[in-house]
Each structure stands twice: as C-alpha cells, then as structure tokens.
Amino acid sequence: MNRQELIAQIRLKKSFLCVGLDTEWAKIPAHLMDAEDPVFEFNKAIIDATRDLCVAYKPNLAFYEARGPQGWVSLQKTVDYIGNEHFTIADAKRGDIGNTSRLYAQTFFETYSFDSVTVAPYMGSDSVQPFFDFPNKWVILLALTSNAGSTDFQFGLQDQSTPLFEKVMRQAMTWGTPENLMFVVGATHPEKFADIRKIAPDHFLLVPGVGAQGGDLEALCHYGLNEDIGLLVNASRGIIYAGSGLDFATKAREAAAELQAQMAILLS
Amino acid sequence: MNRQELIAQIRLKKSFLCVGLDTEWAKIPAHLMDAEDPVFEFNKAIIDATRDLCVAYKPNLAFYEARGPQGWVSLQKTVDYIGNEHFTIADAKRGDIGNTSRLYAQTFFETYSFDSVTVAPYMGSDSVQPFFDFPNKWVILLALTSNAGSTDFQFGLQDQSTPLFEKVMRQAMTWGTPENLMFVVGATHPEKFADIRKIAPDHFLLVPGVGAQGGDLEALCHYGLNEDIGLLVNASRGIIYAGSGLDFATKAREAAAELQAQMAILLS
Numbered sequence: 233m234n235r236q237e238l239i240a241q242i243r244l245k246k247s248f249l250c251v252g253l254d255t256e257w258a259k260i261p262a263h264l265m266d267a268e269d270p271v272f273e274f275n276k277a278i279i280d281a282t283r284d285l286c287v288a289y290k291p292n293l294a295f296y297e298a299r300g301p302q303g304w305v306s307l308q309k310t311v312d313y314i315g316n317e318h319f320t321i322a323d324a325k326r327g328d329i330g331n332t333s334r335l336y337a338q339t340f341f342e343t344y345s346f347d348s349v350t351v352a353p354y355m356g357s358d359s360v361q362p363f364f365d366f367p368n369k370w371v372i373l374l375a376l377t378s379n380a381g382s383t384d385f386q387f388g389l390q391d392q393s394t395p396l397f398e399k400v401m402r403q404a405m406t407w408g409t410p411e412n413l414m415f416v417v418g419a420t421h422p423e424k425f426a427d428i429r430k431i432a433p434d435h436f437l438l439v440p441g442v443g444a445q446g447g448d449l450e451a452l453c454h455y456g457l458n459e460d461i462g463l464l465v466n467a468s469r470g471i472i473y474a475g476s477g478l479d480f481a482t483k484a485r486e487a488a489a490e491l492q493a494q495m496a497i498l499l500s
Numbered sequence: 501m502n503r504q505e506l507i508a509q510i511r512l513k514k515s516f517l518c519v520g521l522d523t524e525w526a527k528i529p530a531h532l533m534d535a536e537d538p539v540f541e542f543n544k545a546i547i548d549a550t551r552d553l554c555v556a557y558k559p560n561l562a563f564y565e566a567r568g569p570q571g572w573v574s575l576q577k578t579v580d581y582i583g584n585e586h587f588t589i590a591d592a593k594r595g596d597i598g599n600t601s602r603l604y605a606q607t608f609f610e611t612y613s614f615d616s617v618t619v620a621p622y623m624g625s626d627s628v629q630p631f632f633d634f635p636n637k638w639v640i641l642l643a644l645t646s647n648a649g650s651t652d653f654q655f656g657l658q659d660q661s662t663p664l665f666e667k668v669m670r671q672a673m674t675w676g677t678p679e680n681l682m683f684v685v686g687a688t689h690p691e692k693f694a695d696i697r698k699i700a701p702d703h704f705l706l707v708p709g710v711g712a713q714g715g716d717l718e719a720l721c722h723y724g725l726n727e728d729i730g731l732l733v734n735a736s737r738g739i740i741y742a743g744s745g746l747d748f749a750t751k752a753r754e755a756a757a758e759l760q761a762q763m764a765i766l767l768s
Contacts, residue, residue, distance in 0.1 A: 292596070293592075293602055294603040295603060297603075297607045297611075298604075298611060299611075302574070324512060325594065325595060325596055329645070330649075332562045332563075336566075343566060353622060353653065354654070355647055355650065357652050379626050380598075380625065382658075383624065385664065386622070388667060389659055390658055399653065400653065403652055
C-alpha cells in the first residue's frame with residue numbers, strides 16, 4: 233500500500249488506528265483452544281470485529297516466534313486474511329549487516345508480503361538501506377520508543393547537542409523518503425511531538441503506547457497531526473484483550489470504536 | 501553452558517572459534533538439494549566437519565526465517581544436533597519493550613534451547629533485562645558492530661565525551677555480569693580493542709568480521725585476549741562456503757582448521 237492509498241483509507245474511515253495483534257497464547261479465550269489454530273481463530277475474530285474501524289494491523293513477531301514453526305503458519309494465515317485494504321506492519325525490530333538485512337527484508341516483504349517492517353537503527357546505514365530496495369514497501373524505523381528504557385540512550389546528546397533519536401531521524405531521512413520511511417515515536421513522550429514534527433514534517437509516525445502504556449491521544453495529535461494526517465496510532469492490549477470471554481471480539485470492537493470516535497473528532 | 505565450562509572447552513580444544521551457520525538456500529551444494537531438508541543436511545555436514553575445531557555455533561536467524569516455517573524446523577534440528585558440548589548463539593539481534601523481550605527470551609532459551617541470544621541495545625534497560633532472568637543463559641549485546649554502518653551512531657559522542665558503544669557497555673554492565681553478558685565487538689575495529697578491554701576487562705567478546713569482512717585475528721587478539729581468554733571469534737562465510745561442491749565439508753574443515761591452528765599459537 234502506498235502513501236496516497238493509506239491517506240485515502242484514513243480519510244474514508246476517519247481513523248488512523250492500527251490494531252496490534254500481539255496474540256499471547258495464555259490470553260486466548262478458553263472456547264477457542266479446541267480450534268486447529270487458536271492463534272489464527274483469535275486474530276480472525278479480532279480482524280472481523282475491527283476491520284471497518286482501523287487502517288492498519290501490526291502483528292508483533294515475538295508472539296508468533298514463541299509458538300515455534302506453527303506460530304509462523306498462524307502469522308501467514310493472519311496476513312492473508314487481512315488482505316490488501318489494510319496497511320500491514322511486521323513489528324519485528326530487525327537490523328543486521330547488509331547482506332543479512334536483505335534477507336530479513338525478503339522474509340517480511342516477499343515470504344509474508346507485509347507492507348512494512350519495523351527496523352532497529354543501532355547498526356546504521358547498511359543495516360537499514362536494503363529494506364528500501366523493495367518497491368512499494370516501507371521501513372518503520374525506531375526513533376523514540378515508548379518504553380521506560382527509551383531514556384537510556386535515545387535522549388543522549390550526540391556530538392554535543394543532538395539527541396540520538398534526532399540524529400537517527402535526520403540520518404535516515406537521507407536514506408528514505410516520506411513515501412517509504414516512517415518513524416516509531418512513542419505516545420509516552422507527547423512533549424516531543426512538536427520537536428519531531430520540526431525534524432520530519434512530512435513523514436508518517438507510528439505511535440505505540442496509547443492505552444496500556446499510558447499515552448494520551450489528544451496530546452500527541454495536537455502536535456503530531458500534519459496535513460496528510462501523518463499518524464498511525466497503535467493499540468494492542470487495550471483492544472484485543474478488552475474482554476476475555478465469549479464476547480471478546482465484541483469488547484475489542486467497543487474499545488476500537490471508542491478510539492476511532494476520538495480520532496474522527498480530532499480529524500474534523 | 502556456563503562461563504567455566506566455556507573456558508574449559510576453549511582450553512581443551514585450543515580454540516575460541518565460533519562457526520556461523522548462515523546457511524543460504526542459494527549456496528547449498530547441488531547434491532544436497534534432493535534431501536528432505538537441505539538446510540539441515542548442509543548444517544549437519546558442517547557440524548560433523550568442524551565439531552572438534554570450534555567451541556561455539558552461531559546460526560543467524562535471518563537465514564532461517566527467510567525459509568518460512570520450515571526454516572524454523574531446520575533450526576530446531578540443527579540446535580538439537582549440535583548438542584550440549586558447544587556453546588550455541590541465536591544471532592537474532594532482538595529487543596523490544598519489556599513484556600515482548602520476555603517472549604523473545606522464552607523463544608530462544610526455552611522453545612529452541614540456545615545458550616545465548618544477540619540483543620540490540622537501542623531500546624534500553626527494559627528491552628534487555630528480561631533476557632537475564634533465565635539461569636545459565638546469556639545475553640550477547642551489540643556494542644561495536646563490524647559493518648560499515650557501525651560508524652553512523654555507535655561512535656557518536658554522547659554527553660560530550662563517551663561514544664555511544666561505550667555508554668551501552670557501561671550501562672549494560674550494571675544489568676548483567678561476566679557470567680551472563682557478552683558484547684559484540686567487530687574485528688573490523690582492531691584499534692578499539694585496547695579501549696574495550698579497559699571498559700570490560702572480564703567480559704567475553706563475540707567478534708564477527710574475521711575473514712569475509714576483513715578483520716585481522718592477530719591484531720584483535722593482541723589487545724582482546726584476557727586471562728580467561730575472553731574471546732569468541734566468529735567466522736561464517738569463510739568457513740561454510742570455503743567449497744561449493746561435493747567436498748564442501750572437507751573445505752570447511754580446512755578453513756576452520758587454519759583458524760584453529762592460528763588460535764592455538766595465539767593461546768600458547
């Protein structure tokens with residue numbers, strides 16, 4: 233999915249919601265555990281319940297890898313089931329030397345046909361650039377993450393004045409464009425969105441940390457929205473585990489609808 | 501495998517060689533392609549040919565993921581075949597928010613029973629610490645990597661004087677100990693090994709970049725060896741693709757033996 237198609241989907245649905253499919257085995261409702269593939273059955277129900285309310289789905293790879301080879305089968309079925317009308321994000325946080333990053337790119341863009349993959353910047357240019365060689369595919373680069381440990385290195389002033397996350401963004405903007413590069417910026421740093429929009433006025437930002445991690449949607453939209461919207465706000469646990477019983481999909485829909493309603497107001 | 505056992509293996513074999521099992525589908529010799537699992541057959545032959553010459557094996561996950569679910573089956577068979585007398589490294593370069601890193605740790609330490617996993621530091625403390633909760637398992641943290649892009653961020657002076665890789669090392673040494681934490685330091689930066697030994701005199705270093713990437717074994721050993729040896733030097737392509745025909749395993753053994761002979765001299 234390209235940038236124009238993504239923006240069109242957001243305007244059509246009045247939503248820039250991404251649903252995080254962090255499907256944990258221990259949290260799958262009991263009545264699904266007899267299915268042949270409980271992970272896929274759970275995802276299928278969540279997707280059916282939220283499809284009209286969100287523009288993107290983001291499976292976090294850790295949850296699939298932990299199930300062994302079967303987890304990757306569940307992942308493939310999930311991506312196929314999502315189809316082409318939603319933007320898909322492999323939240324994998326990969327990054328390695330050039331020839332190895334190329335294989336990661338092939339894995340997520342070709343073997344599993346995701347639109348995008350999250351990439352960790354620590355190893356620098358040749359660990360990121362191979363991902364840009366795939367037409368119509370996206371890199372979503374970690375810049376300022378949502379977790380407590382984000383303060384350990386990402387704020388460190390490099391070369392006397394520039395925080396590491398800013399240096400990462402500025403450097404990466406010489407490798408990719410607003411058509412193939414987004415940044416991860418956590419909702420837990422709302423005060424930084426004004427600075428970040430000065431650095432990258434046009435790039436989409438993938439924003440985790442709303443909900444379970446405590447980020448505030450209105451605060452981050454105030455500075456984060458740009459004229460092409462420019463935000464994908466992710467919620468995972470707050471939606472997919474809103475309920476735990478027979479009605480888990482209904483509860484997930486209610487949680488997603490609440491966020492979508494807020495987004496519709498913020499977009500109006 | 502704990503630190504004492506690893507050191508004992510190194511002294512016994514007069515080798516601190518790690519063989520990188522970066523098994524690329526396109527490079528598997530033609531005569532193995534009829535096997536049920538060519539990746540495993542290739543690895544099995546390499547392991548049989550090098551078992552007495554090395555102390556560690558390091559599959560890079562990218563090469564297995566790229567094969568879809570079957571790749572993980574090949575990986576599992578490979579780890580089982582290696583057995584308990586070699587130190588095993590899942591070269592995965594993972595790292596995510598706390599609850600997600602915990603799942604990655606479970607994946608590599610429990611589902612696949614590796615001794616260690618490589619971890620990327622960008623997301624800070626809570627992205628690394630969950631890996632330390634598994635007894636007798638190791639974190640191998642990216643510090644100064646071997647690739648060209650390592651100069652983009654890792655040398656950046658944080659807080660006016662400390663290069664990022666040093667800050668990463670110093671911080672991580674408050675999370676782990678020489679019993680459960682190693683660092684990745686690329687052989688392509690031999691001039692840095694003296695500094696690194698001042699920062700971390702006791703920790704093992706996993707050193708990629710000898711061979712195909714151009715690092716010099718003698719130069720890095722001059723500063724890198726400590727009284728417990730403290731080095732695992734990895735070679736991947738230089739060993740496993742030393743030959744490409746029927747005799748690929750023999751050629752791999754020759755390449756590994758050459759490195760082991762150099763190591764025996766450097767240890768004497």
